Amino acid sequence: MLTQGIEPERPRDVGSHTRHRTWMAVLCAVGLVVPTLLGCGLEPSRNIVVITLDTTRADRLGSYGNRDGLTPNADAVAAEANVFEHCVAPMGTTSPSHATLFTGLNPTEHAVRSNRDRLPDSIPTLAAELQKAGYTTGAFVSLRSMIQTAGLDRGFDHVDRFEPKPGGKRGLTSLVREGAATLASAQSWFESVKQEGRQPFFAWLHYYEPHSPYVPSPYSREMLKDYRGKFADGVGVMVFGNGRWMDSEQETRALGVLYDGRVQVADQLVGELLEGLRELYLLDDAIVVITADHGQALGDHGLPGHGRGMWQSILEVPCLIWDGRDRRPYRISERVGLIDLTPTLLELAGLPALPNVSGRSLVPALRGDTLSPGRYYASTKVVASNKARAPVEIDPRKPYEIAIYEGDLKLMHGDAGTALFDLSRDPFEQSPLPVSTRGNAYERLFALVQDHFGEEGTSADVAPSKDFPEEVLEGLRALGYTD
Numbered sequence: 001m002l003t004q005g006i007e008p009e010r011p012r013d014v015g016s017h018t019r020h021r022t023w024m025a026v027l028c029a030v031g032l033v034v035p036t037l038l039g040c041g042l043e044p045s046r047n048i049v050v051i052t053l054d055t056t057r058a059d060r061l062g063s064y065g066n067r068d069g070l071t072p073n074a075d076a077v078a079a080e081a082n083v084f085e086h087c088v089a090p091m092g093t094t095s096p097s098h099a100t101l102f103t104g105l106n107p108t109e110h111a112v113r114s115n116r117d118r119l120p121d122s123i124p125t126l127a128a129e130l131q132k133a134g135y136t137t138g139a140f141v142s143l144r145s146m147i148q149t150a151g152l153d154r155g156f157d158h159v160d161r162f163e164p165k166p167g168g169k170r171g172l173t174s175l176v177r178e179g180a181a182t183l184a185s186a187q188s189w190f191e192s193v194k195q196e197g198r199q200p201f202f203a204w205l206h207y208y209e210p211h212s213p214y215v216p217s218p219y220s221r222e223m224l225k226d227y228r229g230k231f232a233d234g235v236g237v238m239v240f241g242n243g244r245w246m247d248s249e250q251e252t253r254a255l256g257v258l259y260d261g262r263v264q265v266a267d268q269l270v271g272e273l274l275e276g277l278r279e280l281y282l283l284d285d286a287i288v289v290i291t292a293d294h295g296q297a298l299g300d301h302g303l304p305g306h307g308r309g310m311w312q313s314i315l316e317v318p319c320l321i322w323d324g325r326d327r328r329p330y331r332i333s334e335r336v337g338l339i340d341l342t343p344t345l346l347e348l349a350g351l352p353a354l355p356n357v358s359g360r361s362l363v364p365a366l367r368g369d370t371l372s373p374g375r376y377y378a379s380t381k382v383v384a385s386n387k388a389r390a391p392v393e394i395d396p397r398k399p400y401e402i403a404i405y406e407g408d409l410k411l412m413h414g415d416a417g418t419a420l421f422d423l424s425r426d427p428f429e430q431s432p433l434p435v436s437t438r439g440n441a442y443e444r445l446f447a448l449v450q451d452h453f454g455e456e457g458t459s460a461d462v463a464p465s466k467d468f469p470e471e472v473l474e475g476l477r478a479l480g481y482t483d
């Protein structure tokens, strides 16, 4: 476990990375290599590691106020990192949210609106841009459909594909693997990258542990040792579907503890990953991002999981950016989005910005500048786009499906109605602003929502995967993705 930050010891030898750079400098000087950003002594490029924790609410991390000690490793990173206190996911769905993270585009723009859509080949990705610039790129993902069918494998030299265990169950176990296996593959790749001098590298690590099913962890067994309810042996995937457990405080608490136990397991895997990099002296100059694709309602506002609803428990994710060159801790209170990470990382890598992205670089915030209030969109499947025709009365029995954030204001809309919240005063979204205090923000934000979601058209070709193997579909259904 990392308890003292992730500061590595100084390497005893200069390492192949430095030797490679020295030879490149000589070749550049004599004109044998075309000068590039990577080769000839402009901004030296940095190793970049993006860790996505599936289904991880921001409020489960100690650095976001949690006091249960679930995430000591992420907290050790946060103690030396830029902590973005409010980061918005664009959807409570895995592939669309990751697609936004890796393109800087909204789901309405990149066209991945469900776990069954494929990112069009025409859309640039972070990995592809870094690869073009000479980065060695590797993806280590615990949910097979994301790399097999969602198109998020594009731009990676090495994609750690895995097949279902022979004779194993179809469905769930065919699509997901444990984080320990994902980590082991990543570690051997890091070793080979180091040995062969193929730096800088970009690695994407994805852990699925906080997603259901919840196998009890040592933490949750201890916390629930006196509990004899229906979740005593853990929880399958579909428990979220009926939501009947929400009627019981005891069952809701037990489910939360099981979830916390899985978050803790994911955090241990984060610690082991960073420890492995530290031992290889690959961390010193690196940039490490720890974030999540979406949260989990766990009974918040009467919702079970994460596919429906626009509440903060589903959309607010952790976002830590650790910069090996500047480890002063810094907290950024302005709202940002997963959509900002690709522009940010490209700038940190010294590469040109992508044209026509909707995300913005957060590098000014890393330097201590104040960010202007950003505008962020979120939604469930955007196929319901024409629902934004007119504001409607609130019906608490139904979920919201669309949201827009502007600073601390958040407008939600859907079958539940239309409601405006001020998150600075009401972070748990208990009472929509009454008409008398909302000024013109309600109408203005609603017009923006209409503009963004009102038409089905997008700049990208909507390209649902046509070649989804039946076993992948079966696996997605087993994970509760029934669309």
Ligand SMILES: [Zn+2]
Residues within 6 Å of the ligand: 054, 055, 093, 094, 095, 211, 293, 294
């Ligand atoms: Zn997910």
